[in-house]
Amino acid sequence: MLKKAIIHATNLCKTYSTGSEQFHAIRNIDLDIYDGDFTVIMGNSGSGKSTLLYLLSGLDSITAGEVYFQDQRIDTYNEKEIADFRAKKIGYIYQSINLVPDLTLIENISLPSYIAGHPKKEVKKKALSLMNAMSIEEQQNRLPSQTSGGQQQRAAIARALINSPDILFADEPTGSLNYDQGVAVLDILTEMNRKRQSIVMVTHDIKAACRADRLIYIRDGKIGGVLEFEKYDATTIQDRENVIFSYVSGKE
Amino acid sequence: MNAVWTLCVANLREKKIQNGLTALLILLATLLLATSVNVILTTGNLFTAIHEKTNGSHQILKFTNKLHDPRMVNDWWSKQDGVATSKLLPFKNLTTVMYEGQEIPNLYLYMMNTPELPFGVDEPTFVKGDVRSNPATGTIWISTALAYAHGMSLGDHLGFTTGLEKFELEVSAIVIDVPYGAPFSNGIRIWMNTEDYQEKLSSMQVSDMYMMGLRFNDYSQNAYHWDRFENFLGTPFLESKDEFETISAFYLIINKVIAFAMSFLGVVMMSIALITIGFTISDAILSNYKTIGVLKSLGLSANKIILTYVSHYSFLAIISIIPGLLLSHFSSKLIVESSLSNLEMESTTSSIHGGMISLVVGVFVFLLVFLCVLIYSNKTRSIEPAQAIRYGMSEVENSKMTKRLGSSGVNKFGFASYPVAFVIGLRNLLKNRKGSLLIMVLATVTSAVLVFGFVLLNSIVSIEKTMPLWGYDSSDISVVVFNKAAFSRGDFEKEMLVDERVETIGWMGDELSGIFPSEGQTTGSKSVSLDIMDGNYDELGFATLKGNNPKNKNEIALGINVAKHLNKDIGDVTEVYIDGNKHTLTVTGIYQTIREMSNSARITVDVVKVYKPDYYATFLGYIMLKNTADSDDIAAELNAKYKNSVNALAKQTLIDSVFKEAVSILIVPMSIMGLMFVLVTFIIIYSTCRMNIRKESKTYGIYKSVGMTSIKIRQCVTSGVVVLSTIGALLGIVVGTSILPIVMESVLSSYGIVELPLLFNWGGILPMACISIVSAGFGSWLSSRIIAKTSPRILVVE
Structure with missing residues (x-):
């Protein structure tokens, strides 16, 4: 079956200026992200993987190139259009969680839906259902600081999902969690992908990357290679780990 | 030390805007404080210096009623040790002076027969023109008060009329005439050559009057x-005596108002500056909590961290205080010169006592900033590295904030009940309670100051509505009789009363002094100016603070300062000598008047008629009209018909001549202060909002990343600040209209005004109060630009 690209980026560049010096974080990347795929972006520290995620999700502006989302060019959106895009089309999960500290968990989760203008009853119902699915229903009226890191990250995932986004971006979502909490979060993401939720996740954890259908390897701001698991006979986690390990080792 | 130096330099280098705003704030606070101190000290000093230089009198005795022999009195005082006495100065009064074809209204001229200089006391100081021993024939010397108010210069010609004769004299010198040169005084001395005096004024059928000045060591x-002098006379001194307080009052009264406003604003501004500096430092510490925790974990001692902040803010203080002091020199000069120009020599450069005072103010401000930094930065001592790194604040603070934000009160204002924008705006204020409180206090103070400034200026500009409360009448036309010989009051009245435009007429008698002998605990007799009314005080609009105006021959109303001096209240009986005759009168009322600083009393003509049955009050006529709009026409008709005997002036002309001067004196400093205050408020609010927004940038980044537009976020933040500053502005209106006037009244009570006659024009008060709201809203909106300019990634992650 021919896969349909949900995101299409061409000649993508991001340059940071630090005084007279310029740092090219992303260099002329051409990339497609497919609908329903679980895509993982890997690379060494400083390679540009998080920057690429920000550019694809419209959370940061590009220096050059074009980004299309469902055939709509998003890098030329005005303020209102990009805000609408962020509210309705995408969900974003940060490594550092980034819940609003002075809102309760249920308020944090409901916020994007209120911003999108959904009715209150509907928002509450959806938020509670997501909290239930994430097993944090009992924490609904607690502030983030009154809950554990795992509970916070699950709340962040629920927040990212409340508007049923077409794609979910996750920037090292297990990075600040312990092993058990990390596995729980990855299980949630895998389960969602099974229900055809498109996911793009940045990680440096090979075990986390095993959950993906496709791995994009970034080196020095360029695509170092793309690994399609379906081309390998790797059905178990261990097989996938081996494939990734040998692929990444070869690239480095 | 290297670590401290590196951190200090980094703080200065990396937070340029915040540092710039803090420096600007210290500069403005210094400027305001130094200016207020300079104005307060210089006003007194300038007057004292010129009074000293001219050997200025402490008392002026005027002999207008032939009750004492002027030469005998002058001789007695000349022989006293410790008292300098001027020569006897003969004079006659005129009321009309023409300049460039126009009559200058509301002047009472003392045409002086100038003896040879020196006079002994109150030496005229030459500002322009050749110094001579007396004016050359055909020329006069005029005072700076007259010359500056009407733009007169050397070589100009002034026209005078005695009623029967008109003549012109050329201005040959402009002199500082301290006792008759104050702002608003309408008594002006014209120094004439003896020959001119005798020739030009001979047609007047009045004999010479005299004045003399006394200066006590x-x-x-x-x-x-x-006491000794009155023992010598055997009676109280029955002619008039002007006291030093009256002579100096008008030089100081406006500056007292300005100084009050300046010192009040200076203190408020300094307090706000210090709170803001403290807040800035405290906030800087809070935002760097994690970093300080890291530095501490690396082994940097609390003392060194404190030293970093102290060095940082000491540097900012030094570079701000110096230009603040330099600028204050110019602002003080501008204010003092605009209000005391009559005492300013053309050749004198600034009289501002800049050097030492500025240095003291500078050191004071520096020490305040230094102490403030020390106190606030001392907070870093309690920072525990582990807690700082984990929470970004202390554990106690973290638990307090969690408790506050998790409280049921806060949770009531949730998204489920209120719109997102409202909740975000409200929580933004609740979270930054100190910053919110600061903004509200600023809005309150700014609105109070602006509202009070406006009310004061408006009350002076619209003084015609409150004339009686300033001690004046509210008649539509005043008629000054300058040539009694050519005037018949009976004929005048007959004609006026048949005119159907006229409501009523009243007459004020000649200038008379009332002498209250010492009584009880008071020492020495008190000489006050007496208003003698042939008519009804109430009908002519004279108001009282309490009680009533006198109506009968045994009644008197006292100016508030006279009542205080004599310790008399309504119903008390007092003795008073008028024209040497003792009267026992009952106090029926107490009033205030800016004239003579409430050192006056009101009686009816019947009191004088007791000992002088044929007395006829014809000094000043008051005409009340049925329609005020007729006043200009009727005044013009009277001036045309009685050109040889009276000078009629419409109320508005009188008001303009006196109070436009007050407005012009007040408007410069009040405007400078108002502008400075608005500027400082704006900077502080901008700075506070900017800090809050920086602190909350992550939250705003999250809002942005989940789909809120920058404009919406900025609207939330700004509307919160606007609501807060609106509450502040409303409080400011209350303070500006009820508390500050009370403070001002206490400042002015010694000048005879115990109840400020203020006019509350709400059409102006509300826009004035709104300035602080607009300033706060604009400051908040401008400072939140970063939300629009920065991507969510930068806001959230970096």
Whole structure:
């Protein structure tokens, strides 16, 4: 079956200026992200993987190139259009969680839906259902600081999902969690992908990357290679780990 | 030390805007404080210096009623040790002076027969023109008060009329005439050559009157001398005596108002500056909590961290205080010169006592900033590295904030009940309680100051509505009789009363002094100016603070300062000598008047008629009209018909001549201060909002990343600040209209005004109060630009 690209980026560049010096974080990347795929972006520290995620999700502006989302060019959106895009089309999960500290968990989760203008009853119902699915229903009226890191990250995932986004971006979502909490979060993401939720996740954890259908390897701001698991006979986690390990080792 | 130096330099380098705003704030606070101190000290100093230089009088005795022999009195005082006495100065009064074809209204001229200089006391100081021993024939010397108010210069010609004769004299010198040169005084001395005096004024059928000045080596001893003098006379001194307080009052009253406003604003501004500096430092510490925790974990001692902040803010203080002090020199000069120009020599450069005072103010501000930094930065001592790194604040603070934000009160204002924008705006304020409180206090203070400034200026500009409360009448036309010989009051009245446009007429008698002998605990007699009314005080609009105006021959109303001096209240009986005759009168009322600083009293003509049955009050006529709009026409008709005997002036002309001067004196400093205050408020609010927004940038980044537009976020933040500043502005209106006037009244009570006649024009008060709201809203909106300019990634992650 021919896969349909949900995101299409061409000649993508991001340059940071630090005084007279310029740092090219992303260099002329051409990339497609497919609908329903679980895509993982890997690379060494400083390679540009998080920057690429920000550019694809419209959370940061590009220096050059074009980004299309469902055939709509998003890098030329005005303020209102990009805000609408962020509210309705995408969900974003940060490594550092980034819940609003002075809102309760249920308020944090409901916020994007209120911003999108959904009715209150509907928002509450959806938020509670997501909290239930994430097993944090009992924490609904607690502030983030009154809950554990795992509970916070699950709340962040629920927040990212409340508007049923077409794609979910996750920037090292297990990075600040312990092993058990990390596995729980990855299980949630895998389960969602099974229900055809498109996911793009940045990680440096090979075990986390095993959950993906496709791995994009970034080196020095360029695509170092793309690994399609379906081309390998790797059905178990261990097989996938081996494939990734040998692929990444070869690239480095 | 290297670590401290590196951190200090980094703080200065990396937070340029915040540092710039803090420096600007210290500069403005210094400027305001130094200016207020300079104005307060210089006003007194400038007057004292010129009074000293001219050997200025402490008392002026005027002999207008032939009750004492002027030469005998002058001789007695000349022989006293410790008292300098001027020569006897003969004069006659005129009321009309023409300049460039126009009559200058509301002037009472003392045409002086100038003796040879020096006079001994109150030496005229030459500002322009050749210094001579007396004016050359055909020329006059005029005072700076007259010259500056009407733009007169050397070589100009002034026209005078005695009623029967008109003549012109050329201005040959402009002199500082301290006792008759104050702002608003309408008594002006014209120094004439003896030949001119005798020739030009000979047609006047009045004999010479005299005045003389007394200067005491020790003014506090004047009562002792007066007791001896009155013992010598055998009676109280029955002619008029102007006291030093009256002579100096008008030089100081406006500056007292300005100084009050300046010192009040200076203190408020300094307090706000300090709170803001403290807040800035405290906030800087809070935002760097994690970093300080890291630095501490690396082994940097609390003392060194404190030293970093102290060095940082000491540097900012030094570079701000110096230009603040330099600028204050110019602002003080502008204010003092605009209000005391009559005492300013053309050749004198600034009289501002800049050097030492500025240095003291500078050191004071520096020490305040230094102490403030020390106190606030001392907070870093309690920072525990582990807690700082984990929470970004202390554990106690973290638990307090969690408790506050998790409280049921806060949770009531949730998204489920209120719109997102409202909740975000509200929580933003609740979270930054100190910053919110600061913004509200600023809005309150700014609105209070602006509202009070406006009310004060508006009350002076619209003084015609409150004339009676300033001690004046509210008649539509005043008629000054300058040539009694050519005037018949009976004919005048007959004609006026048949005119159907006229409501009523009243007459004020000649200038008379009432002498209250010492009584009970008071020392020395008190000489006050007497208003003698042939008519009804109430009908002509004279108001009282309490009680009533006198109506009968045994009644008197006292100016508030006279009542205080005599310790008299309504119903009390007092003795008073008028024209040497003793009267026992009952106090029926107490009033205030800016004239003579409430050192006056009101009686009816019947009191004088007791000992002078044929007395006829014809000094000043008051005409009340049925329609005020007719006043200009009727005044013009009277001036045309009685050109040889009276000078009629419409109320508005009188008001303009006196109070436009007050407005012009007040408007410069009040405007400078108002502008400075608005500027400072704006900077502080901008700075506070900017800090809050920086602190909350992550939250705003999250809002942005989940789909809120920058404009919406900025609207939330700004509307919160606007609501807060609106509450502040409303409080400011209350303070500006009820508390500050009370403070001002206490400042002015010694000048005879105990109840400020203020007019509350709400059409102006509300826009004035709104300035602080607009300033706060604009500051908040401008400072939140970063939300629009920065991507969510930068806001959230970096």
